[in-house]
Amino acid sequence: MDRLKITGGTPLNGHVKAAGAKNAISKMLVASLLSDKKCIFTNVPNISEVETTVNLCKEIGMEVKWEKEEGRMEVITKEVKSSYVPLNFSGANRIPILMMGALLGRTKENIIVPTVGGCKIGKRPVDFHIMALEKLGAKVEYRTIKKEQAYFAHAPEGMKGAIVELPYPSVMATENAILAACRAKGQTAIRGAAMEPEVIDLILFLQKLGVVIYVDVDRTVYVRETTQFYEVEHKVITDRIEAACFGMAAIATKGRVFVEGAEQPHMVTFLNKLRRINGGFAVKENGIEFFYQGPLKGGLHLETDVHPGFLTDWQQPFVVLLTQAEGSSVVHETVYENRFGYVKALKEMGAHMELFTQCLGDRPCRFANQNYEHSLIVKGPTAFRGKEIVIPDLRAGFAYVMAALLAPEESILSGLPYLDRGYEHLEEKLQGLGANITRVKAPKEELQLSSS
Structure with missing residues (x-):
């Protein structure tokens, strides 16, 4: 039962290599x-x-x-x-x-x-x-x-x-x-x-x-x-989700991070949305550099969809990024009906956002008129505050990490098996970028309580 302790307020800077997908x-x-x-x-x-x-x-x-x-x-x-x-x-x-x-x-x-x-x-x-x-x-x-x-x-x-x-x-x-x-x-x-x-x-x-x-x-x-098979050697593509996550964390914290292995062809829609809110990036030969280039602009309409649309797994950290933009933005989730389970904790950390059952998008989606809270309005900029949080799923986990990196007080995140499913050596990579983050064991009394 490990936990992450994070004290935010420090820009992320440096070089990180994204893992295989x-x-x-x-x-x-x-x-x-x-x-x-x-x-x-x-x-x-x-x-x-x-x-x-x-x-x-x-x-x-x-x-x-x-x-x-x-x-x-x-x-x-x-x-x-x-x-x-x-x-x-x-x-x-x-x-x-x-x-x-x-x-x-x-x-x-x-x-x-x-x-x-x-x-x-x-x-x-x-x-x-x-x-x-x-x-x-x-x-x-x-x-x-x-x-x-x-x-x-x-x-x-x-x-x-x-x-x-x-x-x-x-x-x-x-x-x-x-x-x-x-x-x-x-x-x-x-x-x-x-x-x-x-x-x-x-x-x-x-x-x-x-x-x-x-x-x-x-x-x-x-x-x-x-009927005839052959021996194979194959290089796994870079994880476009992890690459985007480091990019968003860099911009949100007003830093500059080069993500080695990030592939522009796999991230076109994401990069377009990033540009729309004044998020900085530069495509290099072996990766993409992400950087803060001035105040972020809201007024974005974001709709998740199947490829080549905006990936649903980019949505949660992008919502945290939108909390740092001036003005209101709309996010319409069309892939999963319960993808906003992380919103409550972000609001408790200081975010200004509201959920809606209506399709706040260009067109009705398959969740229309089914009472699913699958649209979100985000207002920024937000000053986050530290909090103890239990991670409910993999991508919400990184959204919480981002929010904690923005909060000047200490935050404690538990439920790390979700994060460990999809992020390789996450705390070490963030430490290498200057983040104040450590992995610690839960107190003995909590371990005894969970095993009883």
Whole structure:
């Protein structure tokens, strides 16, 4: 039960290297289960989400050599030793559901995976996953085993290519359909697919692995049956979320930070919004420098959406950045209905913001008239004050870190497992930029209380 102690009021300055993308490497590890060939990954982030995914894959039979300090991982699954993922992984993350797509074409056995977990940011049903897998020939059932929920999947007549129509461009449903299609007979067309950089990185990895796969201009991914696989070496793309987070923290604290590895093509929409509020940045050969260049301007309308729209995972720290801008701005969340769970704590720290159930956007979204507080008005500039906060989810966690870096008093953040899922050595990187931040153990009396 570690905590972060942060005393803010100091500009962040210096150089930091963004890690490999959590949402890319975790999916490619599962994708490597498709073949019995060796796969080498570089730029692998040393975070708990990858650790959990590695442990999941080991249960299936994957052999792993992970040089954590070098960011290098070598994996091979010579044979599927088990198609059962223990139920104690239930709720660990959202990766188990992808196991079905990867394993359906590799084993004739029943595939049993626990229910999905991850951050509590709204309903993230698996209906699209199941629909896609069943379209390709799988039979999927939801059962209860020893009071734990699990999914059973098998393909009694084998997987067969089909046309899969996704009602919404869900990233993981797209990835699951792609993985299942790799060994399905014939050709599969996945329409309405997600086009996020992490999905494209998965496609590039699969092409190296031997899969004939390509993307059409109308969000359709075509996949042909693959029987011949090859050894692969693949560099994981930089985490565009982490890169943006350091950039926003630099500007909010009136500092200057060069983020090595930040890739402009993956951050175009974010950089445009940053420019709109007078946030400074300069694209360099091997990264992007972010800096404060004068008072930030409000009056922004921000709407999250699927790629190439504004990423929902940028939204929380960007809201903190908007608290430092002069005037009012509007944020409309269209991806998850419960993404503003962090607002209450920010208001207690001094932020001026109000939630609305109406769609405060250019168009109504799928949460219209459903009583979800999914729009926000932010007024700035805000003088934050220190507070003890419990982190509710990964990206809210960084928003709280940013707010604490702006508050001159001490703030104490608990719930660090959420942060550790997605940020590699966060406190060390922030310390290197001049932040007054330390990780400490909770008092003994609190540890005893939590274990009782």
